[in-house]
Amino acid sequence: MGASRFDVIGIGNAIVDILVHADDDLLVSEGMTKGAMTLIDADEAQRIYEKIDAAIECSGGSAANTIAGLASLGGAGAFVGKVHDDQLGKVFGHDMRAIGVYFDTPPTESGPPTATSMVLVTPDAQRTMQTFLGACVNLGPDDIDLELIAGAQVTYLEGYLWDPPAAKEAFLKAADGAHQAGRKVSLSLSDPFCVDRHRDDFLDLAEHHVDILFANEEEIMSLYQVENFDDALQAVRGHCDIAALTRGEKGSVIVSGDEVHVVDAEAVGALVDTTGAGDAYAAGFLFGLTSGRDLFTSARIGGICAAECISHMGARPDVSFKDLVEEKLRK
């Protein structure tokens, strides 16, 4: 295994978020599943857009948020994801490159526009996402450059990639390529409903393809179809080298062979918007690991990033994660 060009290469849906405050009434009247990411088509996206309040737009996407967080920590990141050659696609590309992330997946010239996700933030700071995958359905194995993959310590994949069919092939090509190069493969389960859609595949991935698994409490319980967190913890124990399980205000639990760490959550001032909390945690944890920190410290860095992320609207860092983590770890 040679020197690495990147700490982490992320592969995921390239999405521009449409971030908006919403009342629970709207979620109820539209029959939305609160807290979940629901896939919708272009017509439905337009219909819902007409019902939401004035919004702001910012680059999003789960794995893309993680790589943005890694870059904010000072890590070397790359991203693979598909946008269309349109205004929002240019926004997405700009926002990745501007923070030093390597991103050169060619945009589509025809077909659907760049993906958008309406992120409805309710007064309890919970987020409910309505996602139109747009150009993301055109990500395929040809977009995976095995040389790039081989140059990254970790290849990080979002579970949401299992939704657009061709992306699944890209996912497996990348995972195999990473292992053949002696690198690690990491997966985030993304969403309990996403786990429901793809449980058998995800179980197979966790057992046979993934070294570092990220999941929150609901996702890992959904994966193993168990009723309590500890059962899920015991189930995942033998399946991956490392499982990083997040539990919101209860902190996180890291399992790696015989090693188990129970890490408290960081204090949060005002809870504003939970969008991207898991993405930010993965950024911190992977940055910790790839920069040689132990599991406990890596989990703490993840927690610090997640706490920052939920203190403001939007999923991308609002301050330098690097400065923040250095300050918090000194204490």
Place this chain on the structure above:
Amino acid sequence: MGASRFDVIGIGNAIVDILVHADDDLLVSEGMTKGAMTLIDADEAQRIYEKIDAAIECSGGSAANTIAGLASLGGAGAFVGKVHDDQLGKVFGHDMRAIGVYFDTPPTESGPPTATSMVLVTPDAQRTMQTFLGACVNLGPDDIDLELIAGAQVTYLEGYLWDPPAAKEAFLKAADGAHQAGRKVSLSLSDPFCVDRHRDDFLDLAEHHVDILFANEEEIMSLYQVENFDDALQAVRGHCDIAALTRGEKGSVIVSGDEVHVVDAEAVGALVDTTGAGDAYAAGFLFGLTSGRDLFTSARIGGICAAECISHMGARPDVSFKDLVEEKLRK
């Protein structure tokens, strides 16, 4: 003068802001005029975009921000401005209509894209704008519906409209139409450099066409080419029915014939981003006037809205102006 359908109709450049934190170093190395709005072409916009950090996008435009603020106060607002039929144009239109603003200016189908303004916010919370006018150059007199104008208590015009040549004609058509219908015409001077570009025209407007003038300290001193605020105050006194002069942390001064009010600024918690402070002030003041408040109270409402605006990134209201003003005026 019949019943009014709208409290205020705003006419201005329809712009999507690209909001970004920036260091003073970038402003210096690019030779930007700090605090000003500078017009740039498409190539220059692209060149600068590649130099700025990851950003967020939100609807902007000076008069559009004012009408958005008016709507947030519970006022009935309409807006006239030109976008292109592209993604950002749709964003702009959505954000106006979503807050209840009447907006039906037809978008262009050819020519330049929707206007964007890179709003660079430095650590001192000052904003420096680099604006590509895009589709705004295609706003013309045909876009002015005199029936709409006649139905609004106040027609509000931004000085920036004097930059795109055809918009100037639209501006004058709207102002004449408003007066013929027995309505009021209001103008914001927008920017001291904009005043420099169009001083003779603005002097003529202030004297002959405008009933309610908004200007900050630098703008009104630039208009009359005087060295201190009081000289400007004396100069403007006979020119308009009402002049509302804003002075940042020194509050505002309202002049109307013999009446003069000196109104303290509202307390601001954290000063984050001054973008849109003047727009929000105008929203509050015009809402006050059109809802029958006296000049002092109208100025206070303006100050409350401006203080809220500068406490967060972006020019549009972050909370309900209506709730905020009701709470503050009760005290």
